[in-house]
Amino acid sequence: MNRRGRRSRTGPRLNGEDLVMVAVQGQIAHPVGAANPYRIGNDGVPRVLPATGGIVLNHRIGDRCVGLAGDHIEPGVSLHNNQREVVGARNGPNRALMTYACVGNAARVVTGPCTGQIGLVTGKHGGIDHVIVDFPTSVLQRLNIGDRVQIYSCGLGLELRDYPEIAVFNSAPRLLLRWGIAERDGALEVPVTHRFPAGIMGSGLGKNTVWRGDYDIQLFDPQTRQRYRLETLRFGDLVAIADADTRFGPSARLGHTTVGVIVHGDSTVSGHGPGLTPLLTGPTSLIRVTHDAEANLASIFGIRAARPPRRFPTLIEKQLRPGRLEVRRLPTLGAPREL
Numbered sequence: 001m002n003r004r005g006r007r008s009r010t011g012p013r014l015n016g017e018d019l020v021m022v023a024v025q026g027q028i029a030h031p032v033g034a035a036n037p038y039r040i041g042n043d044g045v046p047r048v049l050p051a052t053g054g055i056v057l058n059h060r061i062g063d064r065c066v067g068l069a070g071d072h073i074e075p076g077v078s079l080h081n082n083q084r085e086v087v088g089a090r091n092g093p094n095r096a097l098m099t100y101a102c103v104g105n106a107a108r109v110v111t112g113p114c115t116g117q118i119g120l121v122t123g124k125h126g127g128i129d130h131v132i133v134d135f136p137t138s139v140l141q142r143l144n145i146g147d148r149v150q151i152y153s154c155g156l157g158l159e160l161r162d163y164p165e166i167a168v169f170n171s172a173p174r175l176l177l178r179w180g181i182a183e184r185d186g187a188l189e190v191p192v193t194h195r196f197p198a199g200i201m202g203s204g205l206g207k208n209t210v211w212r213g214d215y216d217i218q219l220f221d222p223q224t225r226q227r228y229r230l231e232t233l234r235f236g237d238l239v240a241i242a243d244a245d246t247r248f249g250p251s252a253r254l255g256h257t258t259v260g261v262i263v264h265g266d267s268t269v270s271g272h273g274p275g276l277t278p279l280l281t282g283p284t285s286l287i288r289v290t291h292d293a294e295a296n297l298a299s300i301f302g303i304r305a306a307r308p309p310r311r312f313p314t315l316i317e318k319q320l321r322p323g324r325l326e327v328r329r330l331p332t333l334g335a336p337r338e339l
Contacts, residue, residue, distance in 0.1 A: 011181045012188060013161040016173045021154040024100045025110070026079030029053045029130060030145050039071055041268030042220050043316050047071075052128045052264070053078045055143055061122050061134050061236030062298030062306035065265040065274050066219065067313050072275070073265035075235040076122065076140065078130040079149055091129075098124055098212040101131045102155030103261055103277065103297070104172030112147035114139050121151060122236060122297055123263025123277045124170065126204060126213015132263055134236075134303065163188065166282030167247045169210050175279075178300045179238070180292070187285065190259055191292035193237040193309065196228040198244040198252040202271040208249045214263050214275035215250045219314055232309040233274050236297035237262045240289040246278040257287040261297065268316055 031053035038046035051071045059068065059075045081094040089095070105121040119135040133149060155172045166188070168176075182189045196217070204215025217233075219225050233239070238261055245253035264275040280287060296306040 011177060011179070012163060012183060014173055014176060015157070015159045015161055019154055019157055019173065021152055022100055023150050024081075024097050024153050025148055025150045026081040026094070026097050026131060028055060028143060028145050028147050028149065029078045029080035032128075039269055041316055042270045043268070043320075045268075045316075045319070047268060047315075049268075052125065052130060053080075054145065055140055057137070057140050059235065059265075060137070060298070060304070061234075062296055062304055063235055064307060064310070064312050065233050065235045065262055066231050067315055067318060068265050069315060070265055071267045071269065072125070072128075072272070074125055074130060074132045074263070075265075076132060076134040077119070077143065077149065078125075078128075078132060079151075080130055094129055095212065097131055097151070098126075098129055100153035100156060101151050102153060102158075102170050102172040102175075103279065104175030104178075104301070105151050105153055105155065107133045107149050107151045109135075109139075109143070110148050110150045112144050113142050114147065119149070120297070120301060120303065121172070123261055123275070124213050125264050125275055126207070126215075129212070134297075160188075163282070163286055166280055166286055168280055169246070169278050171279045175300070180295070180300075184288075187288050190240070190280065190287055190289050191238065191295040192240045192259060192289045193291070193293060193295050194229060194233065195240040195242060195289055195291075196224075196230065197242050200224055201241065201244065201250065201252075202273060204275075205250050210246045210250060210278040214260075214277045216267070216271070216275050217273045218271065219266060219273045220270070220316075222317070225314075229309070229311075231311040231313065233262055234296060234306060234309070235262055235265070236306070238279075238295040238297075238300075239276065240287075241276070242284070244281070246281045250278070255284050256281065257284045257289065259287065259289065266314060268314075
């Protein structure tokens with residue numbers, strides 16, 4: 001149904017027949033340590049915590065991403081392509097992996113004891129430049145660092161036929177088809193779990209593209225966390241940023257909305273927090289977000305039951321001691337504020 005229609009039951013029309021599927025590949029990446037193991041938190045406290053890379057066995061999409069004893073935790077498997085082609089830049093193959101992989105693409109293990117097992121691309125983490133893939137826990141327990149995973153990438157060039165003003169990034173067609181997006185009165189109704197302002201976005205600002213990563217939601221202000229229910233964020237949640245335009249890189253712009261997916265966990269470091277990979281951006285008049293607690297990749301793809309949204313204190317809040325930040329006087333939270 002086009003934009004003149006009242007409501008579509010099948011979702012927006014896509015240019016799926018024009019898209020090209022390309023196989024890309026990466027290896028399960030080992031965590032990388034810095035010379036100094038400490039990370040200095042927003043509260044001035046140095047901490048040694050697990051961070052990016054490796055195989056995370058006990059946190060997957062649908063689980064909480066706030067309050068973990070970790071920093072930028074990537075749920076499931078982190079992929080990086082370490083190969084070197086005879087042409088192009090040294091990191092050219094990994095740049096291609098980061099660009100081609102889209103949220104919702106299928107991923108297949110092609111080496112090691114889990115050969116043939118199928119997973120789901122759930123996000124991209126910039127800076128460290130990892131593609132993140134979810135597998136069943138039984139598979140995660142048998143995977144090895146260095147095992148190769150092939151992604152059947154499809155999504156570059158994806159368009160909403162009747163909404164040229166809305167840009168699509170990092171999204172597989174099957175994600176848009178399963179999401180529950182509906183058309184009503186010339187606009188798209190997009191289910192999300194949270195909506196919050198662009199002013200709390202941090203690390204990742206200044207990039208000239210959103211095709212190769214994410215940008216972070218800062219959780220350091222307790223009143224802001226309470227107002228927008230940010231302590232309930234989960235890996236795989238689909239969320240909206242008000243007054244954000246990411247067509248040419250993350251930026252704040254009145255009257256625009258960006259919708260993305262939570263791809264990595266919280267951080268104690270200033271300017272950092274849960275990471276969001278953008279999926280849609282356009283005028284707020286055309287992207288009307290609606291609240292749905294089930295708007296999570298785990299539920300959308302029928303992978304597992306997402307944990308019920310529940311408030312979790314941040315790691316800094318858990319570790320507060322007398323004499324540290326005034327945030328220790330955080331008032332008792334009332335009922336969550338809906339969208």
